[in-house]
Amino acid sequence: MVHSRSSETRRAVDRASVEESIRFVLATIDDNIPLFADQFPSPVGKDNVYAPIPNNYWTTSFWTGMIWLAYEFSGDRKYFQVAEHHLKSFRQRLDQRVETSTHDLGFLYTLSCVAGYKLTQNEAAKTTALAAADLLMTRYFEKAGIIQAWGNLDDPKERGRMIIDCCMNLPLLYWASIITGDSKYRDAAYRHAVQAGKYLVRPDSSTFHTFYMDTETGAPKFGKTSQGFSDSSCWARGQAWGVYGFVLSFVYTRDPSFIGLAKRLADYFLQRLPADSICYWDLVFTAGNEERDSSGAAIMACGLLELIRHLPPNDPDGIRYHDAALKIVASLSRDYTTRDLPNSNALLLHSVYVKSTGLGVDECCIWGDYFYFEALVRLTRDWSLYW
Numbered sequence: 001m002v003h004s005r006s007s008e009t010r011r012a013v014d015r016a017s018v019e020e021s022i023r024f025v026l027a028t029i030d031d032n033i034p035l036f037a038d039q040f041p042s043p044v045g046k047d048n049v050y051a052p053i054p055n056n057y058w059t060t061s062f063w064t065g066m067i068w069l070a071y072e073f074s075g076d077r078k079y080f081q082v083a084e085h086h087l088k089s090f091r092q093r094l095d096q097r098v099e100t101s102t103h104d105l106g107f108l109y110t111l112s113c114v115a116g117y118k119l120t121q122n123e124a125a126k127t128t129a130l131a132a133a134d135l136l137m138t139r140y141f142e143k144a145g146i147i148q149a150w151g152n153l154d155d156p157k158e159r160g161r162m163i164i165d166c167c168m169n170l171p172l173l174y175w176a177s178i179i180t181g182d183s184k185y186r187d188a189a190y191r192h193a194v195q196a197g198k199y200l201v202r203p204d205s206s207t208f209h210t211f212y213m214d215t216e217t218g219a220p221k222f223g224k225t226s227q228g229f230s231d232s233s234c235w236a237r238g239q240a241w242g243v244y245g246f247v248l249s250f251v252y253t254r255d256p257s258f259i260g261l262a263k264r265l266a267d268y269f270l271q272r273l274p275a276d277s278i279c280y281w282d283l284v285f286t287a288g289n290e291e292r293d294s295s296g297a298a299i300m301a302c303g304l305l306e307l308i309r310h311l312p313p314n315d316p317d318g319i320r321y322h323d324a325a326l327k328i329v330a331s332l333s334r335d336y337t338t339r340d341l342p343n344s345n346a347l348l349l350h351s352v353y354v355k356s357t358g359l360g361v362d363e364c365c366i367w368g369d370y371f372y373f374e375a376l377v378r379l380t381r382d383w384s385l386y387w
Helices: 009-010 016-036 060-076 077-096 105-120 122-139 165-169 171-180 183-200 238-252 258-272 294-310 316-335 364-377
Strands: 161-163 210-213 220-224 351-354 361-364
Touching: 016 060, 016 077, 016 316, 016 364, 060 077, 060 105, 060 316, 060 364, 077 122, 077 294, 105 122, 105 165, 105 171, 122 171, 122 183, 122 210, 122 294, 161 183, 165 183, 165 238, 171 183, 171 238, 183 210, 183 220, 183 238, 183 258, 210 364, 238 294, 258 294, 294 316, 294 351, 316 364
Parallel strands: none
Antiparallel strands: 161 210, 210 220, 351 361
16 A cells, blocks of 8 residues: 655645556557567667567567566466567577676566566476576675676686675575575675675665775775766665665564665665665765756665665654655656657656666666566555565
């Protein structure tokens, strides 16, 4: 249910408006199924239109995740059939090692196979997800306590690099420990989350996008950015990944330090929002003509809605975070959707993928669409995590 805690947010986001937004989402998904039943949307659009791609990019599971959300919300078997069909593609991708040298195995196999198993008890989905968890474990460096983000493990440019996004990949490992009873997955995920909190989070509660560790000694090296404005700035989407990701580590470990980290990062993020509550692509910007990142806003809304589920009833921050999440969702629904663009096959406008290279700047992106839909579903029920 929508538990509005102020008259302002109750007017902005009521049950009827949420369900109207979900109807728009489902209609868009329905229109997209013929094009993306056997393939997947490109990570970002061109002129706000996704092109079909094979299952070879880190973002493909967001489309499958949307299909699972549609099935869960509606109960319509047509969504079940599409999502089940996708599971075979994810198994094939894993078996053939198609672009699997990445920590994003967590994204790829949580929103496809773990979600599928949780919703339908599909044993093949469980088996595939566990195989993906085993492959993700090969990227774990014991001495450094981190999972390497990208590339070959011997690549000197990438060796020992962790990034804030990986906080969202850890649930695959936590889940694998629950399913198998083997603590090695949980131990690696927990250690990585601790190291992320120690080295990716700065004293002022902003975050580095990436940080390098010495894999031989375990010593910290230095922080950098890959997609932010500068090495010393705070990439907005990364800050949102951190909020949601640290909360998820709390869900699986019950270590209260992760709630503290999530609150610190959330406060930093919320203090730097413009009037419409949709972040600029880097939090160094709080006004002006820089692009917004609707996807970072959608991720943050989901992170805040999960965070408040784990705060004590008397925690005053709960009301503030709840209202902030509702304002973000209301703003996205009102001013950032493609309702007035009949030729678009996306949901959200105005995201930024990689500003420095001009990739997906002021465009739609498939992960923004997924998290927008997840936030809407969260506002209709006590949603059980796919993560």
